[in-house]
Amino acid sequence: MPRPSAREKLLSAGLDTLHRRGFNGSGVQEITDAAGVPKGSFYNHFESKEALGAEVIDRCFQTTSARRAILSDESLSPLERLRRYFDGLAAALEAAEFAYGCLLGNFSAELADQSRLVRDRLSSVFAAWTRAIEGCIRDAQRAGEVRKDMDAATLAAFLINAWEGAVLRARVEKHAAPLEQFNEVVFSKILR
């Protein structure tokens, strides 16, 4: 395996640092220190911290692709896939003691009005995430597990947004209750 390039190290350290410290709470120096590369080399690889932030959004989505694989696991019923998917997200948050939450949500709060570049990237990644959930809801509707009285795209967008809100609240409360309430309402009132 080749050694990671400086660019790769910066992306990986950038994802970790910007997630833990927030965009405005992290400096380029903190990221280059974490990456173990000279501060001066940062701008050889990224035009700005904002440009790194935009790439970190894609990276964040890529690193969670294994988790989304369950949404197309045909050995489970579509509704069971959705249950296990959100249970898996909740377990990961609980393991992290509800710290840091979801980078997509955090960047939405911090940067949606500060950076067009970041905002556009967030929009694309949320759209891709929504499509993954939407496909699974549509399968659940075809299988007769979820009513067809509302389109899968609306349900998927609602679910992702409600999830982001629950994650934010779990970070404030440092407790799983908001994620459990999400589960309870979604699977007994919405996906039925």
Added chain:
Amino acid sequence: MPRPSAREKLLSAGLDTLHRRGFNGSGVQEITDAAGVPKGSFYNHFESKEALGAEVIDRCFQTTSARRAILSDESLSPLERLRRYFDGLAAALEAAEFAYGCLLGNFSAELADQSRLVRDRLSSVFAAWTRAIEGCIRDAQRAGEVRKDMDAATLAAFLINAWEGAVLRARVEKHAAPLEQFNEVVFSKILR
């Protein structure tokens, strides 16, 4: 009417500046400039930017109390109150072109893991907000407008979190669609 004190000016300018620019995106200088008070006087009134941030959370909740009054307007049915309440929030966001969102959600994303003081204050204010919604849902259940198969506290907490998530997404998309989807799902699937 007495002239606002320096402390009052700082709270008011702090609310505006921290909402627009984010906590880590705003400096004390920016806040004192907006308040029209000397930078040196800031620390006579607040121990730190963090202490101002915590008070701004309470201030933000106070400034929206008129909006919440509709939740106890007995001239309307409880379900109609809830509809109008969320419609009012959505209209305000649309008027602001979906910029800046909700300060409570923004601070949750930016500060829940950085400041215990801010986190505790967010938790109290979210609890008070939840109680206001919960009371109205309980009235709707008593009036037979909403089923009693799930307790009003769970529904209220879910609704507030889902709303916060929808607001974040509306900021990213610069579009009302996430708020409309909230409305559609909440009033046809949850509050029924």
